[in-house]
Amino acid sequence: MAGESLDEAKIIQVENLVKTFGGFAAVNDVSFSVNRGEIFAFLGPNGAGKSTTIKMLTTLLKPTSGRILIDGHDPVLHEDAVRGSFGIVFQDPSLDDELTAGENLEFHGVLYRVPADVRRKRIQELLEFVELWERRDDLVKTFSGGMKRRLEIARGLLHHPKIFFLDEPTQGLDPQTRNHLWQYIKNLNQTEKITIFFTTHYIEEAEKAAGKVAVIDEGKIVGQGSPEELKVKTGSQTLEESFLSLTGHKIRDDEAGAVDQMRMRRRLWHR
Numbered sequence: 001m002a003g004e005s006l007d008e009a010k011i012i013q014v015e016n017l018v019k020t021f022g023g024f025a026a027v028n029d030v031s032f033s034v035n036r037g038e039i040f041a042f043l044g045p046n047g048a049g050k051s052t053t054i055k056m057l058t059t060l061l062k063p064t065s066g067r068i069l070i071d072g073h074d075p076v077l078h079e080d081a082v083r084g085s086f087g088i089v090f091q092d093p094s095l096d097d098e099l100t101a102g103e104n105l106e107f108h109g110v111l112y113r114v115p116a117d118v119r120r121k122r123i124q125e126l127l128e129f130v131e132l133w134e135r136r137d138d139l140v141k142t143f144s145g146g147m148k149r150r151l152e153i154a155r156g157l158l159h160h161p162k163i164f165f166l167d168e169p170t171q172g173l174d175p176q177t178r179n180h181l182w183q184y185i186k187n188l189n190q191t192e193k194i195t196i197f198f199t200t201h202y203i204e205e206a207e208k209a210a211g212k213v214a215v216i217d218e219g220k221i222v223g224q225g226s227p228e229e230l231k232v233k234t235g236s237q238t239l240e241e242s243f244l245s246l247t248g249h250k251i252r253d254d255e256a257g258a259v260d261q262m263r264m265r266r267r268l269w270h271r
Contacts, residue, residue, distance in 0.1 A: 010035055011035070011071050026052040041198055043203065049216055058083075071085045087159070112159040149170070
């Protein structure tokens with residue numbers, strides 16, 4: 001990507017990306033690309049560097065070194081252009097619980113300068129898409145976790161983004177709600193041809209939903225390709241076996257990753 005060369009087929013291009021905090025490298029020399037219209041998964045345990053990477057792609061953190069292009073723009077140099085090109089669902093809830101579903105979307109539309117007539121039509125379309133139109137006047141604090149996730153998806157799509165980032169979108173949801181949510185996401189990819197970039201520590205999500213998977217562990221990408229390609233490369237029958245072959249350990253939902261381990265050590269040191 002030297003000289004900010006642009007491959008039109010690739011909507012995300014990342015080269016030698018590094019992010020350090022003090023002497024700790026949360027993201028360490030990461031390179032990958034995402035094709036337009038692709039569903040791309042970042043698969044790794046908690047603390048592997050997934051959320052830190054997504055924050056750099058979405059202008060929330062500046063890289064220590066390396067290069068990023070989002071739809072042809074550098075997030076550091078062209079922050080506004082990059083922000084207008086994507087929608088995002090954060091790992092932690094970010095809705096205003098004291099507003100209604102409709103008011104949350106209305107506020108987002110005003111923030112992104114979506115014209116009022118377009119905004120009204122789009123809000124109805126999206127709330128119907130996520131099956132929340134009948135709850136548009138209800139306060140968000142009355143919603144279940146799955147309903148809030150669906151509303152966050154609707155909100156992130158309001159301004160017609162080219163890329164949709166989802167950081168651990170189904171964490172904390174029961175299996176049935178998780179499967180239902182992925183039906184919305186895959187339908188969205190097919191109907192609006194939007195690029196989906198999601199992070200997860202659920203292997204079955206990456207295997208079933210993603211066209212391409214990057215396995216990240218301790219801040220480094222240790223393998224990438226389609227689920228089938230990763231199985232072939234590692235001589236494995238399942239993506240779980242491939243992950244074990246690439247990282248030397250299994251993903252566990254309660255596993256403390258590298259960043260969490262550092263936090264725990266710091267707490268011990270300061271006692």
